[in-house]
Amino acid sequence: MTDLGYPVPQQRIGRPAAWWGMTILIASEATLFGVFIGTYYYLRFKTPSWPPDGIPDPKWVIPVILLACLVATSIPMRLASRAVAAGRLGATRLLIAAALVVQAGYFAYEVHDFLDQLHHVDITRDAYTSIYYTLLGADHAHVFLGVLFNVWLLAKLARGLTTYRLNATQAIAWYWHAVNVLTIVVFATLLSARI
């Protein structure tokens, strides 16, 4: 930073607006998911058999493996966040692109699987299917938003690095960490029907 003639600290001592904005978004979305999950258990404890008779238990092997892959993308996102702070633009792009491939692959499979499940057991069947698909769909929507964020970020970073893009990279990495945690919680909730 150049000397502006202000008594401004040379090192950053406050979070950038991008971090604050992302934190607010995450707080709001986490609350929304909290309400969804609360609803899930509220309905569950009013229903004698869960999932209701005739509906298979949610599958777990493939979803858990895919979930692990998705959660693992927190590592390249974290590394990208450090690389961008060090000004290593090439590494940043590469790490985000690597994360994006896994995230997009995850999303594509999950959409396919979601439609497939809907084909077998419709959302309109009962309260269980209502909350099951709503919760799962909401989670997928948040993964999709993250994919869009990363696509947008790569397009931005293709034209060089600015402070704005640095802050954006770190904020989006923060978003992904939050979405990954949310996804773990959502899957744990949905798979709890097997217990």
Next chain:
Amino acid sequence: MAVVAPPRAVPEETLDRLERIWESRPGLLGWLTTTDHKRIGLLYFWTTLVLFAAGGIEALVMRTQLAEPNSHVVGPNTYDQLFSMHGITMIFFFIIPMTTGAFGNYLIPLMIGARDMAFPRMNALSYWIFLASALFIYTSLFMGTAPNAGWFDYVPLASKQFNPGRNIDFYCLGIIFNSISSTLTAGQFIVTIFKSRAPGMSLNRMPLFCFAFLAASFGLLFALPALSADTIFLFLDRNVGTHFFDVTHGGSALLWQHLFWIFGHPEVYILIVPAFGIATSIIPAFTQRKLVAFPLVAIAELLVVFIGFGVWAHHMYAVGMQTISLVFFAAATAMVVIPSTIQVFAWCMSLVTGTAIYKTPLLFIGGFIFMFVTGGLTGIMFVAIPFDQQVTDTYFIIAHFHYIIFGAAVFPIFGGMYYWFPKVTGKLYFELPGQISFWLIFVGTNLLFFPMHIVGLLGMTRRVYTYPSGLGWDAYNMAETIGGFVTLAGILLLLGNLAWSYLRAPAAGPDPWHGPTLEWTTTSPPPDYDYAVIPTVTSAYPNWEPAAAGLMLERDHEQVAVTPVDGRLSEIVRMPHESPWPPVLALGLALVFISLLIGRYGVAGIMGIACLLVLAAWHSQEPQEQ
């Protein structure tokens, strides 16, 4: 670009330069693309005033209907839509946008010594979304299909089976649409208050007004998702065929109530806490003393909202919950008394120990304290569960919450309109008509709402569109209606006085009240850049302290950022300027909601993609953080 020592001598050419950097475009385009928090505040003000008139007319039509028994001014269907729209309008489209949107937007940056909000374009977006959602939901009234199941819209009355028209779809989508705007506003205030304060304004030097808005913003941020989830479920139940609230398929009608009131009770505090903030601004100015127990009041403002999240089921005592739940929520409800009372005592002791001058703004605060205590006393009665069960859904409840919402939220709004009128317009107001307007409103509202306690205890239930004579309700109802029109006269006098003052009253100067907070240190009306010299703050009452050295930022469209707690200067931020995209994005979202309403989900998807493209275009211009 210099540290400027007091007195704040700013050269003329620097002011000209700042004016060029910060001024908005002239004309209508300037208003459409503006990101100036003062202009956005004024847009909110005028829009909510129109909506206040709409909600008021709905109330007066209902009062006219109820003035006499067996009256048929409107039929039952219209009446259902009137009381639903009255509640929705006053809560979502008047008080919240008036306090957070108008007062908060205009005043918070001024009070913390900032030049704009932390996210100026998002601020514009929240206004345009608010406007679009208001137009969206009011379209329903003109189509004769307005929401008709009350503002809390209980299922199964609101389910497709019993309410097959578009009425409730308008409700669901309009509420979700409006929530987006409120969430943006809430986030905006939290970040602005934590990040954009003037250097030296550590949290313990921040005006109580800002604490109140911080509390309300946290409340909105964490309460609105419950409402959004609830309305999403209802929309899916009605239009996709899910069964969240359908007891025949494992759903639960009570789920609606729980989720609604998890939002709905914090909402009550979200409505009144900003009004507390207005009171804590007016009292020090008109008593010329610092507010008693500053830290306790700050904590109490936050605590009221926090406890407000744990009391929702006291709206549901009549639905048949377990005794243990009833007692828990009764205890939590009783606990709200503590932070509320701390504030009431602090206000009263400040009035008693200061030299109170009862000009119009302080009169409204006096009225507010009276109404708030009265409404609070009936509120405590609801802790007595058997009593609550007796008066549930009677006019006693209506009386209670109108004392709170009109008395404790709208009185300070009126007081604040008088108090900051000189700051916003640069003119004084006429004192005598101001005082008359207060007494008309005070007498009118008490005449309007007090007899409702009695008819409620006599058994008159809410939402009846008419009633037979001979039940002993007639005289009370007539008195209430007269009170309603007296209140109307008072409000018209208030607005007329302010309009006439704007045209004819003498200039106010920067500081007619010798107010304590920063906004009184700048000119009236404030310049586009708010402060030529960013002040350094040394106390919670900076205008009563000797001026300290400040920072002159005149290089670019810049503002300072500080650390969230200590208020240490952390960086100079270049802020985004005018943008055409916020109104365009709001329009795009409106098209999404219209498509959802008419069941064209494919079109809604395409519009959603269009909105994403708008967002990409929006972010093609990068405000630089350094």
